[in-house]
Amino acid sequence: MSAPSAGPAILVEGLTKSFGEVRALRGIDLTVPRGTVLGVLGPNGAGKTTAVRILTTLLLPDGGRALVEGYDVVRQAAAVRRTIGLSGQSAAIQEELTGRENLEIVGRLYHLSWPDARSRAAELLEQFGLSDAANRAAKTYSGGMQRRLDLAASLVGRPKVLFLDEPTTGLDPRSRLGMWDIIRSLVASGTTLLLTTQYLDEADELANEIAVIDHGQVIALGTSENLKGRVGGDVLEFTVPDRNKVTDAAEAIARIGEGEPHVDKETGVINVGVGGRGSEALVEAVRSLDAAGVQTQGLALRRPSLDDVFLALTGHAAEEDGEPGGGKRRKRRGRRSGGSDAGKAVSS
């Protein structure tokens, strides 16, 4: 962690929140050192947005506490609001107004003088590549441009800590990459960032540290490399085109992998962690599958993705919620290594 004189930008301890019967947050602990990016990763309904809403003073927690730049989000909400920026899941802009007007109004609401609000708006429009569209109504913007405008609006007050709640959800791949570039440049300028996402590659790409959230709990915390390490080295993956042979194939490689193979019966994709024995396992797999009379496509060894991590941690894939069906129910090693202890074990 950082030097004691400079506390973390965000400190969350035992945060809980329920909506009626639904326990959205079941005691979350997080620390985000200044100038770093924490990726909060989890499926829909995991509690990501609830956490962001509490940290940005929009929602009161039931228990625990949260500090942003040292200010308590409940008791010092006004001070918190002076240090943060928020860009949510949808573009919170006034579509009827131009990009410039949107930013100028936000500037005025941050109590900048008119000339300052104007120059700040112009500066941000330039920075986000919106200068040419500055005088057009925001409703004429593409989805990517609207999100950039929304992000620009969250930066008008020069926040020390920025919260981005699923900043690329619903964007096409090109806009998504553009957004990543912008986010990287923000971080390079020293802004602390808490980013929620359902996309594993996004967290991998942008975050220094990743907190995996599922059902309102942090189930793992660590760098992307740490988390990938939890899967146990490389992953052997292949597709079985003949769906009738999927079970045979799984049996054939069961002895080779470390832990049970993960089988998707619908797509015929099978993968298994093979630890450090990569190439050796690959050769064994080819022999063993051949002996079982199974034809495969794309048999290969790859570095584990965060998808594998999520699967290893939760027993279900990241982009689905609730009950996983069929082969996805397979448990893998490490699934119940449990709660925040598991997180601490991986971190640092």
Add this chain to the structure above:
Amino acid sequence: MTAVAPTAGASVPLMPSGPSLLTRAHWAVTDTLTITRRNLLVWMRVPAYIMFTVIQPVMFVLLFRYVFGGAIQVPGVKGGYVNFLLPGIIGQTAAFATFGTAIALAQELQKGVIDRLKSMPMARSAVLAGRLVADTIRMFVTIVIVVGVGYAVGFRFENGVGLAIAMIVLATVFGLAICCISAYTGLAIGDEESVQAFGLIWLFPLTFLSSAFVPISSMPGWLQAFANNQPVTYVINVMRSMALGGPIAADLWKSIAWLAGIFIVFAPLAVRAYKRAN
């Protein structure tokens, strides 16, 4: 980055003294004006909103003046039905203008605009206050247009300039009271289409089952009981007396009591709904 940062887990730092009361009062005013300006800009940019606030009331005037007017008897009203009609149309217009209030707030809620504003260090009162100020200005413009169109189709104030102005002021205050109800429904329901549907359910009966368009004596008895004792009737009766002459005092007190009651109940409800909205 700042000097006040505590170590992790240490006690919460003292809040910097923050802006003074005077500064905050100043901000509350300027933030309200900023939001007002924003809302008026939005209103002027959308043809449908202009249509809703200007064309529709004008169509109502023409429709009742020329289509229904011939069939509606208003014995003893100086200047005939057009004079009877105009105060009623103005009251109805003011009430209907608040549809816009409810819909706009529901939209802002749905789109996350209110979240964004709430996460900013602006005055928390400004979003609602700015909405009410902008919508009152909008309503006032509509009322003036309706009066203008009324004059073109034969309406005349018969009771002097002072009471004519008083009538317009009363209509605006009435609209503002209804605005508080609409703001509350918009924020509490929070879904644009439901808000619209709900608005029809209460605004239509409230305005049409009143003295706005026809003499209440022409309604069936059971309906008269409602129409005679509801606030829209009191307010429109006073407006009519202000415009055309007639007793003002009795219904004016009832109107003031009703409007005050509406403010006292619905303004805090709207504020609470805004605070809770998510």
